[in-house]
Amino acid sequence: MSNFIDEVKSRRTFGIISHPDAGKTTLTEKLLFFGGAIRSAGTVKGKKTGKFAKSDWMEIEKQRGISVTSSVMQFDYDGFRVNILDTPGHEDFSEDTYRTLTAVDSAVMVIDSGKGIEPQTIKLFKVCRMRGIPIFTFINKLDRVGKAPLELIAELEEVLGIEAYPMNWPIGMGKEFLGIYDRYYNRIEQFRVEEDDRFIPLNEDGEIDGDHPIKQSSLYDQVLEEVELLNEAGNEFSRERIAEGTLTPVFFGSALTTFGVQTFLETYLKFAPEPQPRHSDQGYIDPLNEQFTGFVFKIQANMNPAHRDRIAFVRVCSGKFERGMNVILSRTGKQMKLSQSTQFLAESRETVNEAVSGDIIGLYDTGTYQIGDTIVGGKPIIHYDPLPQFTPELFVRVRAKNVMKQKQFHKGINQLVQEGAIQLYKTKFEEYIIGAVGQLQFEVFEHRMKNEYNSDVVMEHLGSKIVRWVEGDKVDENLNTQRSMLVKDRFDKNVFLFENDFALRWFQDKHPDVKLYNPMDEY
Numbered sequence: 001m002s003n004f005i006d007e008v009k010s011r012r013t014f015g016i017i018s019h020p021d022a023g024k025t026t027l028t029e030k031l032l033f034f035g036g037a038i039r040s041a042g043t044v045k046g047k048k049t050g051k052f053a054k055s056d057w058m059e060i061e062k063q064r065g066i067s068v069t070s071s072v073m074q075f076d077y078d079g080f081r082v083n084i085l086d087t088p089g090h091e092d093f094s095e096d097t098y099r100t101l102t103a104v105d106s107a108v109m110v111i112d113s114g115k116g117i118e119p120q121t122i123k124l125f126k127v128c129r130m131r132g133i134p135i136f137t138f139i140n141k142l143d144r145v146g147k148a149p150l151e152l153i154a155e156l157e158e159v160l161g162i163e164a165y166p167m168n169w170p171i172g173m174g175k176e177f178l179g180i181y182d183r184y185y186n187r188i189e190q191f192r193v194e195e196d197d198r199f200i201p202l203n204e205d206g207e208i209d210g211d212h213p214i215k216q217s218s219l220y221d222q223v224l225e226e227v228e229l230l231n232e233a234g235n236e237f238s239r240e241r242i243a244e245g246t247l248t249p250v251f252f253g254s255a256l257t258t259f260g261v262q263t264f265l266e267t268y269l270k271f272a273p274e275p276q277p278r279h280s281d282q283g284y285i286d287p288l289n290e291q292f293t294g295f296v297f298k299i300q301a302n303m304n305p306a307h308r309d310r311i312a313f314v315r316v317c318s319g320k321f322e323r324g325m326n327v328i329l330s331r332t333g334k335q336m337k338l339s340q341s342t343q344f345l346a347e348s349r350e351t352v353n354e355a356v357s358g359d360i361i362g363l364y365d366t367g368t369y370q371i372g373d374t375i376v377g378g379k380p381i382i383h384y385d386p387l388p389q390f391t392p393e394l395f396v397r398v399r400a401k402n403v404m405k406q407k408q409f410h411k412g413i414n415q416l417v418q419e420g421a422i423q424l425y426k427t428k429f430e431e432y433i434i435g436a437v438g439q440l441q442f443e444v445f446e447h448r449m450k451n452e453y454n455s456d457v458v459m460e461h462l463g464s465k466i467v468r469w470v471e472g473d474k475v476d477e478n479l480n481t482q483r484s485m486l487v488k489d490r491f492d493k494n495v496f497l498f499e500n501d502f503a504l505r506w507f508q509d510k511h512p513d514v515k516l517y518n519p520m521d522e523y
C-alpha cells in the first residue's frame, strides 16, 4: 500500500492559464520537451504544425488561430508524474476552462512581460482565487524588451491583489538580456550560454566571488540593488502561503528560447501541491482513500478524426483506477465495466492500465456521461460537488433546416449539451433555445452540428438576455411575456430570460413572491 501512497504523492496536476499569445503553448511544449514527452518542440498544437488540427470542427480553430480545445498531457520528471491540463485561452470558452480548473491542484499563470496583466489573465486568476488554487507565475518573453520587472510585480499585487515572491530576477531584457539572478538557488543563470558554463554560483552575500565578465556590466550592479530591495522590502517566502494561494512565486524566463523553463519546472515541482482532497456530499474525500472515485470535468467529441469518438475526461480523486474495473455512475446508480480507457500524451494516445489520485483518464463515451458526473469503484456512492455552470448571456432560437432530419438534430443537440458546449432551454411550444457565453460558441455549435451530425441548423439570434432560475417547481405561465420569457432548462427547471436589467428589476418589483436566483452567484 505504501507504494500507492508514494504514487499519489508523486502526482502534480496543474493547468496553465494566460491571455492568448502570452506563450502558453510555447511553454507547454518546452515543459513536455524536458519531460521527454515530445522529441522536438512545435508539435503540441495544430496552430503550429497542423498535426492535431485534422478533425473537422477544429477548422474553426485553425482559421481563427485560437485554441478551443483543452487536452491533457502527462510526463515523468525527477520522480514526479506531471499532468498538464491545457485550457482554452479564448474568452468565449472560459466555461470550459473553469471546469478544467476544477480538476487541477495548482495553476501556472503565464504573463507576457511586454503586456503585463491582460483581461483574460484577470478572469482566470479570479477563478483560481475563488477555488483557493495555488498559483505559480511565469513571466515570459524576457528576450524582448518589456515592462520593468518591478512594475510587473507591482501589477501582480495591485491588479490581481496577490502578493508575489520573485524566485529569480532578470538581468536586463531584450537584446541586453544576460540571464536571471536566481534568489532561490543563489546563482546566476546566463542566457545563451552552454550548459557547462551557464550557472555562476553566488557567495553568501549573493554576489559573484572573484572576476567574471558579467560583473563589468552595469546591469549586474542594477540587479544587485534591485535584489537587495526585494530582500529588504519584499514579501517573505512562505510555503504555507503559496499553498493557500495568497502568495505567488514568480519566475522570469523566455519560453521561446527555452530559457528559465527547466529551472522553473524543477522549482515548481518542489512547491506545487500533491493531489488535494475534493469536496463531496459526504465531506472531503482524501486522495489516499483506497476506494476509487473520480468526476467527469470535460467531455470532448471527435478528438480523433479516424474514429468519431467521444471522450469523457475523469479526474481521479481517490484510490486506484484499473482497466476493466467495475464502477458505478453515481447519478444513475448504474454499474459499468471500464475496459476502454486512454491516457493522453502529446504525440499519441495510449491505453492506460492504472491511474491513481491526481491522474486524468479518458473514458470512451457513447453518451453515458454528463459533465460533473461522479464515478465510484463501489459503495458507498458519493457525489462530488456540481461543477460551476456559467450563466449564459447570449441566446439563439434554433431548429433543423430540414424537417426530415429531426433525428440527427436532436442527437447532435443533446450530445453537445451533455458535453457542456452550449446550454439548452425549451419554450412551452417545444422550441429550442440555446445559450452561450460568447458568440464563438454558436459558430462552433453550427459547424459541429453540420459536420458531426449532418444537421444544418437555422439560428435566430435573440441577443443578450439576463437569466434567472425560479425557486420551486411552480410558476404562473401568464408571467411569460416578450420581456420575460419563461422557458425550461434541461432538468425541467423554470427559467426566465429577461430582456435586460430593467425588465428584471421591474419583474422583481411586480412579483416579489417569485423567488429568482442565479447559480453563478454561489461561486
Ligand code: G4P
Pocket: 018, 019, 020, 021, 022, 023, 024, 025, 026, 027, 048, 089, 140, 141, 142, 143, 144, 253, 254, 255, 256, 257
Ligand atoms: P498562447 O498559447 O499563449 O496563445 O501563445 P503561444 O505559445 O502560441 O505564443 C504566442 C506568440 O508568442 C508566438 O509567436 C510565440 O512564438 C511567441 N512567444 C512565445 N514565447 C516567447 C518568448 O519567450 N519570446 C518571444 N520573443 N516570443 C515568444 P507567433 O508569431 O504568434 O507564432 P509563431 O508563428 O511564432 O508560432
